[in-house]
Amino acid sequence: MFFLVLGSLRTRLWQYAGVLVVVVMSSALVTTLATVLDRVHQVSAEGGAEKAAGSLLGLVGGTSGLTAWLLVVNTMSLVVQQRRREIGALRTIGATPRQLRLEIVGESLVISLAGAAAGAGIGLATAGPTLAWLIRNGILEPGPTGGPSLPGFTAGVLGTTCIAVLAAWAATNGPMRISPIAALREAEVERRAMPTGRAVGALVMLGLAWASWDWYGRRSGPHEAINGTMALCLLLILSAWLLLPLLVRPIAALSAVPGRLLSRYSGTLAAANSAAATRRVAAMAGPVLIAAGLSAILLCGNSVSQHTDSRPAVVSASTRTTEPAAPETANERAAKETRQHQAPADTRQERNAVGLRILMVPLITFSAIGILNTLLLATRRRRQEFATLRLTGSTRGQLLRMLGWESAAVVLSGLSTATAVVSVSLAGLASRLSLPTPDLLTLLPWGPLAQVALGCAALGLLGVLVPGLLVLRVHPSQVARAD
Numbered sequence: 001m002f003f004l005v006l007g008s009l010r011t012r013l014w015q016y017a018g019v020l021v022v023v024v025m026s027s028a029l030v031t032t033l034a035t036v037l038d039r040v041h042q043v044s045a046e047g048g049a050e051k052a053a054g055s056l057l058g059l060v061g062g063t064s065g066l067t068a069w070l071l072v073v074n075t076m077s078l079v080v081q082q083r084r085r086e087i088g089a090l091r092t093i094g095a096t097p098r099q100l101r102l103e104i105v106g107e108s109l110v111i112s113l114a115g116a117a118a119g120a121g122i123g124l125a126t127a128g129p130t131l132a133w134l135i136r137n138g139i140l141e142p143g144p145t146g147g148p149s150l151p152g153f154t155a156g157v158l159g160t161t162c163i164a165v166l167a168a169w170a171a172t173n174g175p176m177r178i179s180p181i182a183a184l185r186e187a188e189v190e191r192r193a194m195p196t197g198r199a200v201g202a203l204v205m206l207g208l209a210w211a212s213w214d215w216y217g218r219r220s221g222p223h224e225a226i227n228g229t230m231a232l233c234l235l236l237i238l239s240a241w242l243l244l245p246l247l248v249r250p251i252a253a254l255s256a257v258p259g260r261l262l263s264r265y266s267g268t269l270a271a272a273n274s275a276a277a278t279r280r281v282a283a284m285a286g287p288v289l290i291a292a293g294l295s296a297i298l299l300c301g302n303s304v305s306q307h308t309d310s311r312p313a314v315v316s317a318s319t320r321t322t323e324p325a326a327p328e329t330a331n332e333r334a335a336k337e338t339r340q341h342q343a344p345a346d347t348r349q350e351r352n353a354v355g356l357r358i359l360m361v362p363l364i365t366f367s368a369i370g371i372l373n374t375l376l377l378a379t380r381r382r383r384q385e386f387a388t389l390r391l392t393g394s395t396r397g398q399l400l401r402m403l404g405w406e407s408a409a410v411v412l413s414g415l416s417t418a419t420a421v422v423s424v425s426l427a428g429l430a431s432r433l434s435l436p437t438p439d440l441l442t443l444l445p446w447g448p449l450a451q452v453a454l455g456c457a458a459l460g461l462l463g464v465l466v467p468g469l470l471v472l473r474v475h476p477s478q479v480a481r482a483d
Contacts (some may be wrong), residue, residue: 005103005106005107005110006110008103008107009107009110009111016079016107016111017373018075018369018373018374018376018377019072019075019076019079019108019111019112019115019164019373020111020114020115021115021369021373022071022072022075022369022370022373023072023111023112023115023116023119023160023164024115024116024118024119024122025119025365025369026071026072026116026119026160026163027115027116027117027118027119027120027122027123027156027157027159027160028119028120028122028123028126028156029119029123030123030155030156030159030160031119031120031122031123031124031127031152031153031155031156031157032123032124032126032127032130032152033152034149034151034152034155034156035123035124035127035149035151035152035153036127036130036131036134036140036144036152037152038149038151038152039127039131039144039145039146039147039149040131040140040143040144042144043143043144043145070238070241070286070290071287071290071369071370071373071374072112072160072163072164072167073163073167073170074283074286074287074370074374075370075373075374075377076108076164076167076168076171077167077170077171077283078280078283078374078377078378079171079377080104080168080171080172081171081279081280081283082377082378082381083104087100087176088180088181089180091180092180092181097176100172100176101169101172101176104168104171104172105165105168105169105172107168108164108165108167108168109161109164109165111164112160112161112163112164112165113157113161115160116156116157116158116160116161116164117157119156119160120152120153120156120157123152123153123156124148124149124152124153127146127149127152128145128146128147129146131144131145131146132146170197173197194243194245194246195245198242198243198245199242199243201242202239202242202243205235205236205238205239205242206235206236206239208235209231209232209235209236209239212228212231212232212235213228213231213232213428215228216228216231216232217432222308222433223305223308225429225432225433226301226304226305226308226429228428228429228432229297229301229425229426229428229429229432230297230298230301232425232428233293233297233421233422233425234294234297236421236424236425237289237290237293237294237418237421240289240293240417240418240420240421241286241289241290244282244285244286244289244413244417245278245279245282247282247413247417248274248278248281248282248285248409248413249275249278251409251412251413251416251417252271252274252275252278252281252409252412252413253271253274253275255408255409255412255413256270256271256274256405256409259271259405259408263401263405265398266398266399266401266402266404266405267401267402267405269402270402270403270404270405270406270409271405271409273402273406274406274409280378281406281409281410281413282413283374283378284374284375284378284410285410285411285413285414285417286374286414287370287371287374287414288371288410288411288413288414288415288418288456288459288460289413289414289415289417289418290370291364291368291370291371291414291452291456292414292415292418292419292452292453292456293417293418293421293422295364295452296418296419296422296449296452297422297425299444299445299448299449299452300422300426300444300445300449302445303443303444303445304429304433304440304443307443308433364455368455368459371456371459371460371463372459372462372463374463375407375410375460375463375464375467376463376466376467379403379463379464379467379468379471380467380470380471382471383471383474386399386468386471386472390472396472399468399472400465400468400469400472403464403465403468404461404464404465406464407460407461407463407464407465410460410464411456411457411460411461414456414460415453415456415457426440426444
């Protein structure tokens with residue numbers, strides 16, 4: 001079985017290239033964070049610095065780490081989904097589900113172990129500079145120094161490898177449970193857009209979202225309301241990601257209307273492709289949803305947090321000026337009180353800005369790689385389809401326009417779902433803070449939000465058109481002969 005796995009990997013390295021990159025980056029991030037926490041724990045006597053490091057690990061690991069793992073799961077699911085025809089054919093000639101599952105899981109194990117080990121080495125090398133930067137910017141207290149960490153290396157390798165292997169195991173359940181003939185039929189025409197496991201997982205996430213929102217609602221304070229909103233949005237994003245196979249069909253149908261009107265052949269063909277392959281569209285829209293949703297809620301949460309930090313200074317100053325005293329004494333007292341409140345608020349805002357950069361840099365990096373990798377994998381796999389269309393008379397320009405309209409459906413599906421999730425979360429935050437909706441809208445960072453949306457749209461367009469151009473450069477007869 002080991003040599004079979006290695007031989008299979010040699011023939012499809014291009015499929016796992018994106019998985020390898022994401023695994024390396026995920027392992028590097030987790031190793032860096034775990035190493036920082038371990039080094040702080042070794043020198044921390046009172047636990048203050050360790051608490052700050054643990055908070056940092058929770059924030060960054062809960063967003064960027066989760067993003068990386070979701071991208072690994074998304075890519076592994078797409079790889080297995082594209083092998084349904086192969087799975088059905090092998091089962092028809094006598095291969096057992098156990099043999100095929102062990103082969104696919106073995107491939108993911110080899111790839112993830114190699115990538116996780118390389119990423120853990122990178123994480124150990126970058127942990128020292130990261131720790132020095134955190135101390136220099138006031139996030140951590142001075143004292144900890146860089147160095148090797150066995151717990152950090154173990155966390156990076158085992159955590160990322162387990163996620164990749166579990167994703168491959170879960171992705172093989174569907175094709176293995178049905179008959180070989182049904183597997184071959186579903187490789188050509190999808191019968192069920194929503195697997196049962198994803199539906200159950202979505203319901204569980206919705207239940208957890210309600211429980212977390214209720215738990216934070218029992219605690220008073222604006223920062224607790226913001227934390228509750230972040231937790232709610234994160235769980236709703238996970239639920240929406242699981243429900244994407246159901247959500248993309250109506251969204252893709254609406255987004256296909258301009259294509260049908262402006263480009264009769266290419267737009268109609270793009271609409272038919274999107275409607276017939278909802279799982280593929282959902283897999284391609286998943287990274288867009290994760291990137292846009294997490295980026296938007298982090299930006300909005302930071303903006304509202306800065307507003308809540310600046311409000312007490314104004315209220316305190318106005319309250320102190322009403323005390324009976326001489327005019328000059330009252331003004332001096334108000335100015336002193338304002339400075340006393342403003343200094344901690346400025347410090348918190350500076351730390352929030354640094355923390356936001358720490359969160360956004362790996363998040364944007366992982367999201368960009370995930371979007372490009374998923375779209376590249378999905379588009380390159382359709383070489384035979386493009387060759388058939390060209391042999392029947394379609395031109396390269398028509399196929400490129402078709403890919404453009406398909407990418408528009410993918411991006412709109414991800415962005416509209418992310419917008420709905422973030423809007424629900426912000427509506428709940430406004431109710432918790434007793435803040436009117438128009439006032440909340442004025443606090444949101446519309447410029448950075450527009451940049452996030454445009455960045456996701458640009459990545460989606462590049463991720464479809466660039467591999468499409470490369471595939472269409474090959475003559476259709478060569479594609480057919482190679483396949």
